[in-house]
Amino acid sequence: MQTIQMTVLGHRLPLKVPPKVEVKKYPKLAYDIIKRPELPAHAKKPSKVGRPLALYFQPKDKDEITKAFELQKRVNAAVNIHDLFSGYINRNDLLKFLSIQSEKYLNLWERHLQRERQNELHKNALMWIYSRPQNMEMKTRQKYLRKRKIQHKIDRRRKFLSYQRRLQKFNAVCARRLEKVRPHKDLLDAFQPKKTGPSAYERKMAAIFIQKYIKGWLVRTKYNRIKIKSVDHGASLLLVVKQYRNMMTRLRRRFNAPQEQIPLVFSELEDWLDKKKKYEDLFTKRAFQKFITRNELINLFEDCNHYPSQHDIKRIWALINKDSSVKLPDKLKKHQVLELAFTMYPPLGARLDNRSIHLSTWRKPIVEGEEGQKYILYKHPILKKADIQVVGDLIAKSFLEREQSKV
Structure with a gap:
């Protein structure tokens, strides 16, 4: 070293x-x-x-x-x-x-x-x-390996040509046999036609490809639409989603529904934004100094195509305040009206099923999520004259079921 x-x-x-x-x-x-x-x-x-x-x-x-x-x-x-x-x-x-x-x-x-x-x-x-110098043994070994490589190439070529000859002979024999039995060939072509066009796998992959882009475009469009609508309800989309989840949690707690994480579904969020926007606009039209009176509350709900009774409003107010002795105030602010409306008519995001207080009755039916009271009040042409016999049978059947349930 x-x-x-x-x-x-x-x-x-x-x-x-x-x-x-x-x-x-x-x-x-x-x-x-x-x-x-x-x-x-x-x-x-x-x-x-x-x-x-x-x-x-x-x-x-x-x-x-x-x-x-x-x-x-x-x-x-x-x-x-x-x-x-x-x-x-x-x-x-x-x-x-x-x-x-x-x-x-x-x-x-x-x-x-x-x-x-x-x-x-x-x-x-x-x-x-x-x-290093090559001796005679190394040179002999190189020549042997080179000759063996050439021989392997010749053997592979010979096998390929032999396979081609056998395949041509087989195709010629099949063609001669089919020429002798022409009717059978026509039947074979009729019942076993040659498959053309894309295969089943290719059709499936094409459908997946189309769905991927179309569904992605639909989701992006809905997301952009929600972002535009959320401008009227908060400083950012994140704050609006937080408000939405807090309200859904409050609604589930009021109706004693099991507490679970509120999923973010674009259709449900958009439905809540549309209803909230409608309630706020109609409140602004009827509001005086940022509040409305208790007597105007029924008219406000009618503008929203809702027809609750005074008894329903009192029950909902007691449910919100968790005290039946609390009376409805004479002046109501915007956030109080929104809580009343969403508690009485829960949005889809709350997932309350049949826990809501506002249920379908004989006098105020609910058909496919819409109140039928507006059709009854304004005599909409969609209504048909009911057969009294069918109505009587239905009422009698309901009475019998009620008596049997009591027994």
Whole structure:
């Protein structure tokens, strides 16, 4: 092993190098290996007036070498008082940083030399393999392998041609047999036609491809529509979704439904936004100084195509306040009217099923989620004259079922 001396931060360090490897000598290794971070403009050191200067050359005299070593040591140990008290340099941190950097880059240099040595050994091994003289045995082996490779290629070609000849012979025999029995060939073509067009798998993949893009476009369109509608209800879509989930949670708690996480379904969220917008617009039309009176509440619900009774409104108000003794106030604000409306007519997102107070009755039927009271009041042409016999049978049947349930 060859040993060389390297100067790092004024210290001469021995470094072992394997033989037959060219090593680049660095006269200024402290500046080539250790790349110190550059300070900003405001943190640069002022000129070191009166401080000892380092020597960057190697004197030949031993006394001069000793003096240069001591001088370099004092330069590294010196501290700039102005920078130290200005907060730019901490002597201990600086020395620690320089020691870490020197060890780091020395390790990097040793690993680099090791890789270079391994690479050189590998190249030498390859050169020896490719430059070794070929004896008679190696030449014979190469000729044998080359001849065997050619023979395998000829055999594969022969097998392929043999298969082609047998296939042609088989097709010719089938054609001659079909020529003799022409009616059978026509029947075969009629009952077993040649399949044309896309296969079942291709049709399935085409349908999936079309559905993927169409459904994605529909979802994106609905999402953009919800974002536009949510501008009237909150600062952002996230806050609107939070309001929606809080209201659905309150509704489920009021009707004693099991508490569960409210899923975000775009159709249900859009339905809630549309109803909320309708209630708020109609409230604004009838409001005076941001409230409406108790007498105007029935008219407001009729504008929304809802026809609750005073008894239903009182029950809902008691349910909201969790106290039956609390009376309905004379003046109602917007948030109170919204709570009344959504509690009386829960949206689809609440998933209350048949837990709602407002159920279908004989006098006020509900058909497919719509109240039939508006058709009865305004005598809509959709209504037909009922057969009294059918109505009587239905009423009698309901009475019998009620009596049997009591027994």
